[in-house]
Structure formats: structure tokens, C-alpha cells
Amino acid sequence: MTPRPPRQPLAARAVPCALAAALLCLSLAHAADPAASASGPTVSHTLSEVAAHLAVPPDDAKPMMRWWWFGPAVAKPELQREIAAMKAGGFGGFEIQPVYPMELDDPARGIRNVPYLSPEFLDALGFANRTGRANGLRVDMTLASGWPYGGPHIGVTQAAARLRMASVALPAGSSAFAPPLLMSGEKLVATFVGDGSDARGLDTTKLKPAAPAAARNGRGAIAAAPRDRVLVFYIASRTGQQVKRAALGAEGFVMDHLNRGVVEHHLRTVAEPLLKAFGDQPPYAVFSDSLEVYQTDWTDDFLDEFRKRRGYDLTPYLPVIFSGQGPDAGGARHDWALTQTELVNERYLTPVDDWAKAHGTRFRSQTYGEPAVSMSSNRLVALPEGEGPQFREFSFTRLATSAGHLYGRPVISAESWTWLHSPAFSATPLDMKAEADRMLLQGVNLFVGHGWPYTPPGAVEPGYSFYAAAVFNDHNPWWNVMPDVTGYLARMSYLMRQGEPANEVAVFLPNDDVYAALVPGKVSLSAEMHRHVTPELTAQILDAGQNLDYVDAESVLALGVKHPVLVLPHVTRLAPEVLAKLQDYVRGGGRIVAVGTKPSLAPGLRDAAQVGKRVAAAAGALFASKNVQLVADDGAVGAALRKVLAPDLQLSNDAADIGFVRRKLKDADIYFVANTGNRPLKASAGFRSKRAVASWIDPDSGKVTQADNAPVLDLAPYESRVIVFSDAPLPATAPAPRLAPARLVADLGRDWTLAFPDGAKPAAVQQLHSWTDDAATRYFSGEAVYTREVTLDAAQLQGQRLVLDFGQGTPLASTPKVPAGMRAMLDSPVREAAQVIVNGRRAGAVWRPPYAVDVTPYLAPGRNRIEVRVANLGLNALAGHALPDYRLLSARYGERFKPQDTQLIAPQPSGMLGPVRLMGEKRL
Incomplete structure (x- = not known):
């Protein structure tokens, strides 16, 4: 359920260009490192190579399951049974995630909650790894219990940090005031004085740094002039966030992800014992859930790091960081938030990925959330992972798939079915397919199901469930068709990782604009990007017969733009170096569709006026090109695209529920086409591929039959098809059956x-x-x-x-x-x-x-x-008896979960x- 590159400063930022170039080269070398790439089957580049695996896709294309160990209270016989069930159900592996206790200890039933990282737990972990591998399954491990990373080993001075503001009105006639009382883990960063009555409605641009007064009772005091009526304090503090859904013995603070020493402490204290339990067979990958470090925006040496990176002192700008007032606020907020991205990239993502490689495994990470990681932060991890099926709006999943396409990560997973059809035991196989198809349309090619709850023998059916998820284990009655469902998912995953991605529209993520609008307590690019990449913008591109990837300033600087068309959505802040890259792109024949405005502002604060003039001049030169269109709003993007790029898929009627994604081989184009709606759709389809031979691939069997080059798509609700255009027919291609109406x-x-x-x-x-x-x-x-x-x-x-x-x-x-x-x-x-x-x-x-x-x-x-x-x-059986009373469990362990939507439980x-x-x- 969470997010990485040291985004190096541009010319507007105070870091030498030579250093920026060197770091950029290092990041590209990291991206090209085979050890950092997703391993798996060799990506095939010809249709005959692909066809060899259609009937039986490789095991590593099979979906995986997140395996929740509640307590942890697991027993080896049941671990062995559930692993065998996963294999029989068509799953290719599992990710072990220990979470909260589900029941109190009960010796009569063999339930015993053992502490996280205890010898008993680590012994069970080693057993599960050996047994999984013996069954030919992939085994992944979460490098913590629950999420985000943290636990009892994280002291208050190592906990996730934030900057908080406090204000106090000065008594009339007061010339001095004592500093605030600080709690453990806190430090006073700066104090300002002003002439307002309190911080509300205060013009923070007029606040002045406070001067010290004479010591009073051994404590420093703050001097105040007669006109000063308010003191404003900025205090380095802690978020206080606790690990979510922690297992027994894993409770504690969430760690400071911007502090490398703390990250390395977590790796030594938690990750090392976990890896030792795997013996000489390390996990295929180690996992980090989505970054949900709520309210974090600081670390102990933040001011020093900011000065090194940005070239000026942040302290005088703290008031406008909080208030957003004045002409400097946007630039200062940009620099403040950008520094956090650089720190999480360098101090969390890079060390964990390096640690994983050094231990013979790979780092799989959900690269979004807070702290504010960027799309290009994914280049710092071996295995990017997305989450969310929102294919017609801004999507966390498309962050991962786009980065995979750009930075050479051929296998891109997604946490799938996280909130599918609530409450638990309501989800159907069709629900699984409906969401999975939306993931495939975004470029996902490996599913990590959410999930599989370990259930002890003798538990009342339908067994355990995670508090906020569907259940996909063999306690589910419709397990009888699970091999059919996983067979479909494996075959489509396999197909969607062959050849090269072929999306032809890139959408520029205006990170600099988003940075400038972020506020303390919520520093997240992914949470705010929807204001620029709107549902209407995404729909305009898709309905113009295209699919899309995201790019950002980091990827443009490192890699240029490879897509035929680039969309700039309401971009105002852009570095001159990025505009220079875009000018090269346009000179080489690239097309730009800009929405709303031309870039005119420097990204950050330093030399903003001078840099802004360069931005405006560069943008003016760029927009003078005939290859650049400026449209007024998102609703005009589709028409602008059609002027410069023929649809990759043209339908005879308006069928917005039909989505597609294309993969490009040396001798073929593979199109996955899906009806994402609940009504049948029929349309004549024109595909831009000019290859001579068209064939259908049956998603459920891999059987190949002939197709028309301009076929009619006759799709049932939620039905999907695969059509291939190739230079020559496959030998096994069957003639298309000609049948009369039924x-x-x-x-x-x-x-x-x-x-x-x-x-x-x-x-x-x-x-x-x-x-x-x-x-x-x-x-x-x-x-x-x-x-x-x-x-x-x-x-x-x-x-x-x-x-x-x-x-x-x-x-x-x-x-x-x-x-x-x-x-x-x-x-x-x-x-x-x-x-x-x-x-x-x-x-x-x-x-x-x-x-x-x-x-x-x-x-x-x-x-x-x-x-x-x-x-x-399974919902019907659940409705047939009173729900469990977790009162005693919560009294013993605290309320660690609350089952969702129980009011909806009914047969x-x-x-x-x-x-x-x-x-x-x-x-x-």
C-alpha cells in the first residue's frame, strides 16, 4: 500500500553542473544494471518465440498472492497445505506479510501468537521458503510487519519527522517570553515575531526572526519589541505514526525515511534476521508497501541538506512555507519539497535496493505516496509495483508501468484487488477479471493478489479474512474455477511483457508545479497530480485511439522523449534545461500538445526572476514551432492529437468502455483489447498496424485462429480479446470458423x-x-x-x-x-x-x-x-452466524484492525x- 532518483538540481539550483551530470550518469548506470532489473523469462522479440508459450505460459507469469500471517500464529502442517493449495490453484508464488493477531492464544486449537522475529517465527519463515521453493513457487518477503517500515527498534529520535508550527500571543507590555516546552524528539528550529494578535490571519511575509533576551531562571528567553504581539515557533517534531497492522512484537514508531542512518538501522535490526532465516536461498524479492508516512516533511539535518542542495538558507522562508503567502512561497515550497524527494531517493530507496542486491535478492517497491517520491524514483528499485485500477484517470499504477517502460524494467507488478467488492467474501471471479483487465490496459504484467489469509485448521468457515480485502484462498467456495482465472491472468501477463511497449503518447507530469503547491503535513506528488492529469485529459487521449505513458523532468533530462507526441498539462514551472531537451525533441520531429498555458516560471526560488526570464524566452521559442500546439483546456486535447497522430485503434462508434494496449515485436504487433463496461459492445475496428496477417489469440487457451485485418469487435460485458498483426501466419493458426446465427x-x-x-x-x-x-x-x-x-x-x-x-x-x-x-x-x-x-x-x-x-x-x-x-x-456462510466479538482480542493487543463494511454482510x-x-x- 507505498514510493525515488536523486533528482539532481538544475541550473536554477545551487549544485555544480558537473556534479549533476555525474550523478545523472550514475543513475542511468543503476538503471542499466542487470542485477537491478526484473528477472524472469527472456523477453521474446518474434511471434514464433511468443507462440511457443501460449498454451502453457511460464510459471513466473502466474499471479502471486500476498500471504497474511496473522499473529504471527502459524503451524508448519498448515503452511505446507496452503502452499500446495496455491500451486494447485495456479498461483506462481507468494509474498509473506506478517500482520496483527486474529485470535487469542488457544492451546486446545494449536493457536499461539509468537513475537515477530522470534526464533519460532523465523523457523516458520525458513520452512515456508523451503516448502515454497520445493513446489516451484516464487517466495517474496516484506521487510517489516505491516507498513510503513518501523517497529519497536525505532526510538523517538529515529521516528518519522515533521515540522510543526506553534504560536502564542504576547501579553500587553511584555518585552520577553520563554521558549516553548519541547517534548522528547523535538527541537526548536526558529522563532519569529510579528505585530498580529495571533497566527490566524497573520501576514507571514512581515514576520521577523526573533532575537534572544537575557536568560531567565536558567532558560533562554525571546526578546519582543513593544509593537510585537505574536510569537511563532517552528519546531522539528515527530509524526507519532505507529506501524499499521503490526504483528505481535512489531509495534512501534514508523521510521524516518529521510534519515539514512535510521534506514540502515532498520536493515540491520529487521532485514538481516529475516534474510538469515532464508538460509542459502534468499527470497526472490523483498517488498516495501506504498509509502504512507503520513505528515512527514522533515529530518534532523534538513536545514543543512537544504542549504547544500539549494544554495540558500531555508529558515527565513519557514513562515511562507506554512502560509503560502507572498511571491516567494511557491518557489520556496518547491525547493523544500524537492529536497525531500532527493533525500528519500538517496537515503531510503537507494540503500534498500543496494542492500537487496548485496544479499542476492531484489527490491520490489510501490513507489508512490509520502514522502514525495516521483515517477522517476522507480528507476532506483529493481521491481516497480503499482496499485489501483483507475485506467481512465491519474493512476498510481501507471506511475510504475511508465517508469518500467522508460527505465528498462520489463516485468511490472501491481498490488491487485485491494478493496475489491467489499465486504470480504463478496468478490467474484468476474470482479477479479474486471480489475485485472484495467491493470493490463495500464501496462501491468504481473499480479500480486491481495490476498491470501492464513487460516488455522478448525476455523469457522469461510475462515479468516484481512480487514480490508477480498479472499482468494481455497476456503472460498468458487475456488473450483480458480485455475481457470489464474490461467487467464498468467497468459495475459506473459503476452504483455513480450517485445517492447508501444504507447505513442507521453503525458508530462508537472512535478515542479505540484511541488510549489504542496503544504506541510501532506507532501505527496502522487496525491496531488490529479489536479494536472485530470480524468478529462486522460479520457481525451484514450478516446482519440491512443494509450499513454507518463514522463517527468527527470526522465526527459536523462532519456529525452521517445514518444511521437508529448502532452504538457497546465505546466507553468519548468527548468530551462528541460525546455532545451523539448526543443531538441521538436526539432527531431516530435509533436507537443500543451494545455492551458506556456511555461513561464522558474521551478525554484534561487535566482527566480532571472531564471524565469530564461524560461519564458525558451518557451516562446519552443511554442513558435509548427510542431507545438497550445489548446485552451483539457477538452481540446483529443482533437489536437488527431491532427498529428493517427489512432492506434479506431472504432466505428463511440465505445469509451473499450480499452487497448499494444506490444511491439520485430515481426508482429500484439493488441490486448478489453470491454471494461457492463454491457455488450460491437464496433468495427481499424488498427494502425500495417502488417499483413491478422490472428486472434484466445485468452483462455492460447489457441490461434485467423482474423480479418479490419475485424468487428463483438465483446460481451467485461470480455477481452487479443489480436495479433504479423508479417507471416503462425503454423498452428486455425481457419476462422464461419457459423450461422445460433x-x-x-x-x-x-x-x-x-x-x-x-x-x-x-x-x-x-x-x-x-x-x-x-x-x-x-x-x-x-x-x-x-x-x-x-x-x-x-x-x-x-x-x-x-x-x-x-x-x-x-x-x-x-x-x-x-x-x-x-x-x-x-x-x-x-x-x-x-x-x-x-x-x-x-x-x-x-x-x-x-x-x-x-x-x-x-x-x-x-x-x-x-x-x-x-x-x-463465502459471504452467505458468514451471514449465517453472529460476527466475531473482537473485544477481548483488542483488550489484549489493542485495536489493530476493524473489519470493513460489515453492515453489508447478507446472503x-x-x-x-x-x-x-x-x-x-x-x-x-
């Missing part, structure tokens, strides 16, 4: 037999309905079996394809009121997933539209037995709801 062969909507696993006599079901309508099965969660027979003659089997069709599902009009996350807005006709068995052979699975299974190879003349094994949600419709029809499609 006609009814048999109506199977009635007269089924339904059996539950309780051993009761199967019941006759004359008309299909939800089994929650019946009191006896209202709270049943699990798999129930529908059976019936259908008689067919030989003529019905010849010359046609026979499909068991379960219906289209019901689109939902609006999103239910839940606090966060997403879900598929479609109620399935089969709640929630099913396996179809025909004459004793598995014909397929039903878990996403189109809800149909080809049963042609399994039918025979005469009587045919059809069996549909339907699994519903959901379950079973095969109909209609069910056997449809025939005549072969032409």
Missing part, C-alpha cells in the same frame, strides 16, 4: 436435480431459482451440483457447434455504496462460478461473460448427462438462475 436446440431451463454436499436426497428443481430462497440453504456456502439429461439425435450433432448458454447476466445501474474499491457491475446468471461436466468429462468453466461453454466434443447421439457444479460466495443469490439453453451454430 438457434435453439433444447431449452434446459427446467427439470434439474439439485444436490448439496450434506448427503440429503437430491431435490427436483422444476424452475431454476436462487437456493437462498429456500430457508434450509439460505446460508449455505459451497458447491452444489445440478444434473439433468438431454437426448439428441445424430442429425443435431452433425455440422454444427453446440453451446451450453447460461444467459447474459443483468447489468447494474449504479455502483452500490461502498467506501472504496471496485466491482464488476453485472450480476451473473450463474452465481458465482461453475464447472460444466458432460458425460463425465469436464467441458469448461463458467465464471465471466460470455456465459457459454462449447460442449460439441462431449455430446453423443442419445441420452447425454449434463452436470453443472455451481459454487457461490447473496446463489446457484444456476437461468435461462439455460443448448444452442446450435451451423457451420457454413
